[in-house]
Amino acid sequence: MSVTLELDKSLKVKITLTLFSDVTNSKELRQKLVEGSLQCSIIKPSLVLDTFQLLVAANKAVLSQQQGTLKTKGIYSEILYNLSPSKNITESLKTFGIGENDTSILVLVLNDIDGTKVNSISSVVKGKLASLDTLNMHTNEQEIKKVYKIKEAEQNCGSLLGSLVSRIAVKEIISI
Amino acid sequence: MDIADNKQLVKQGAEAKIFKGSFLRKPAMFKERFRKTYRHPILDESITKERMKAEARSLVRCRMLGIHTPAVYSIDFSTRVIIMEDVSEDTQTMRMYIDNVQNSNKNDVLKELKPLMERVGQIIATLHKNSIVHGDLTTSNMLVKLGRDRSTPEVIIIDFGLSYVDGSAEDKGVDLYVLERAFLSTHPNTEELFKTLLQSYRRNYGKGSSEVLNKLEEVRMRGRKRTMVG
């Protein structure tokens, strides 16, 4: 069910993605994240177009961590912040992170060698494990275009995914 | 990030090496800028960083304006590498494309290449209208997507390494002049084609284009022989 992907080889980090649908305890999960008792990123699947988008955000976060240039408190919040085109951390976490009423969530953990991290997180999620192949069913392209501010001119050239990852990559050096 | 493994060197210019490989399982191009040891190290670092920032900004800004450019995947100042989308599939540099057309079909070269020239003029007009100066316009820095019919050419602009924002009319004039010089010296007898490009530029830019085209003329004059009077 979970999918594990490798980040850039030199970083020696893997990410594991797990999709849950029909989630009923988002409020509780959010609280646990705030308290720090859950070590992962919980992302709104509606704003995820493709796993590549997550890979780019995670890769950037791990690189920042290694270079000592994290902008947020930890690696997991950094990944959420990186996904967002906004430089406002609070706003970014709110937009891309789990909302109290969300019924589907995408969980991301790093270097889950033996699956224990995912297992322990799964045990506190009240919802159904879904295949990552169904991610597209949750994706809301309209919402994505709105959040990432993709206007019509841009939509006509190149791919939407390219536009998203470009914004993730250049966030610090451009004001959109 | 040790750039060299699993990657193929495809181009080495004065500024950077370009490798082809994959990044997070997607085909990608890696542009690694050289350290220039002849420069003072502080100067070298600041120039390299500025160029990388300018390049990345331009790539994304162009995309936002509807100009096709490679997507940016990652920027790392410590290794001086920009990783971007590999757009080379089914493309040819405009230089080769024009050469091929010129060599194959000498009779109506102008007609064949007119839509392409118009598209390029439109693209540069969009850049300039939005205060982006490319800085190194040549037919090697523009790719043409093949397989499309000639009336709707898809053009991809690459290599924004010398680009900057907030260009003056003079800067834009020089931008056009650099392209003109590169164009005419690489492709003989293409004055008419270039005129088409400029006409499209004027049409698409609108009001501000007159000032730029006047500056282009001025820059040309600086280069052109002045007839002695009296």
Add this chain to the structure above:
Amino acid sequence: MTVVIGFEGSANKLGIGIVRDGKVLSNPRVTYITPPGEGFLPRDTAKHHQAHVLDVLEKALLEANVKPSEIDVVCYTKGPGMGAPLVSVAVVARTVAQLWNKPIIGVNHCIGHIEMGRTITGAENPTVLYVSGGNTQVIAYSQKRYRIFGETVDIAVGNCLDRFARVLKLSNDPSPGYNIEQMAKRGKILVPLPYVVKGMDVSFSGLLSYIEDRAESLLGSGQYTKEDLCFSLQETVFAMLVETTERAMAHCGSKEVLIVGGVGCNVRLQDMMEKMAKERGATLFATDERFCIDNGAMIAQAGLEMYLSGQTTKWEETTCTQRFRTDEVEVTWRD
């Protein structure tokens, strides 16, 4: 055995040189040096040349041990340069050509530098960086022309350096550029300055305004010395020049680079260019102050090439021109 005499006076250097078959027999020169803080103006420069030209001519003939009758061709700088000084020297060249009944050739000043550089260094087909008070060009030979690949879009690098020397009130003796170079050697701290390269072109006027405006406050702050400013200016402008030269070399696939013109005397510039060249597997060629700086022999040498390949200048065309592009001349002496 062709003996050629060349007259040069396009800026503040007056030089007359005699060359026989590529060998320099004499090359005397006098420079019009103005007080610190002042540049040289056309009228005063022309007066200076007028006052010295006959002495320099006599010296050239004596040192070369050549009689007027032994001279085959008279060459003079047609341009580019300052109007009055150019003409003040051209008048003498025309006069002696008539007196001695010799053909006369008007030579392009830049080409004089290039041809002398090639002859003295032996460089075969180099990418040329021509840098002086009046010119900044990156040149490569192609199909009978010295093509300008890159140049300054506003002022010459030498002009930039000279004007900054005036701001610091450095002596103009032997030249402002030389004194900036000496100061720069003692500079340590790099001041961030505008670095403007546009394609293969460079721009110095923004940089000059920047440093002119801020010199007083930078020095006043106690953070930087005059030496630091000179150092920073050189590091920045020379990096710009080396970068554009490298780009031209990459474009042409060139393995040789030649620096000519007064600014080419600068050892720091030569060092930087050499480093760049080595990294590309190329060779740097440079001349010393005898030939970097404007001189008469270089005009003679270029004139000789022109003459031997069948060019002369018609009497009616022995004028001078302030603007004379390097690529206007047909290089009939090369394939």
